[in-house]
Amino acid sequence: MSIKQEAHQIVDELAEDATWNDLVKALYTNKKITIGMTDIEVVQDELTDADISAVMARLQSSSSTPDDMRNTKKYNPSNSITASWVLVALAPLLFISILLAPVSYFLALAGIFMGAKALTEKAEHAWYPILVGVIELILFVGLPIIGS
Numbered sequence: 001m002s003i004k005q006e007a008h009q010i011v012d013e014l015a016e017d018a019t020w021n022d023l024v025k026a027l028y029t030n031k032k033i034t035i036g037m038t039d040i041e042v043v044q045d046e047l048t049d050a051d052i053s054a055v056m057a058r059l060q061s062s063s064s065t066p067d068d069m070r071n072t073k074k075y076n077p078s079n080s081i082t083a084s085w086v087l088v089a090l091a092p093l094l095f096i097s098i099l100l101a102p103v104s105y106f107l108a109l110a111g112i113f114m115g116a117k118a119l120t121e122k123a124e125h126a127w128y129p130i131l132v133g134v135i136e137l138i139l140f141v142g143l144p145i146i147g148s
Contacts, residue, residue, distance in 0.1 A: 006030075025052050080118035084129035087111030091136050101140070108136040 001009075010026050029047055044051070088111035091104040112133035118126035 021056065025056065028052050028055055080114050080121055081123040081126050081129065084111045084114035084118055084126070084133070087114060088129045088133045088136060091133070091140075105137065105140055108133045108140065112137075 010030055011023070014022055014026060029052060047055075087107045091107040091111065112130050115126055115128075115130035115133065119130070
């Protein structure tokens with residue numbers, strides 16, 4: 001039997017008021033399409049209505065993802081903003097070690113500098129790492145003074 005004949009047979013078996021979803025369900029039931037099916041569903045002899053509904057639900061949920069979740073080109077940070085976040089994130093970790101505390105001052109300052117560079121490049125939200133770096137420096141200088 002040719003594909004065309006099989007397709008006609010599946011369509012002919014549908015109710016008169018069938019929807020496109022009914023056609024897709026019939027194609028899944030007859031395993032003419034397997035997109036969205038798990039390996040277990042593909043090898044089962046027969047699929048129940050619950051199995052077909054589960055496949056349809058998976059397909060529907062995957063196609064209803066908001067555009068901003070799929071469009072990875074919307075947020076493209078510059079190297080400066082990325083570097084500034086890395087530097088200000090590492091600074092507190094090194095401050096914990098007394099021997100490496102001076103390095104944390106340098107990292108916070110470097111993070112502020114890279115954040116400023118990102119600001120000149122008009123990077124979105126570039127002031128965040130600058131703010132974090134300034135707060136870190138205030139804490140790095142203030143904590144030893146308070147502790148003594």
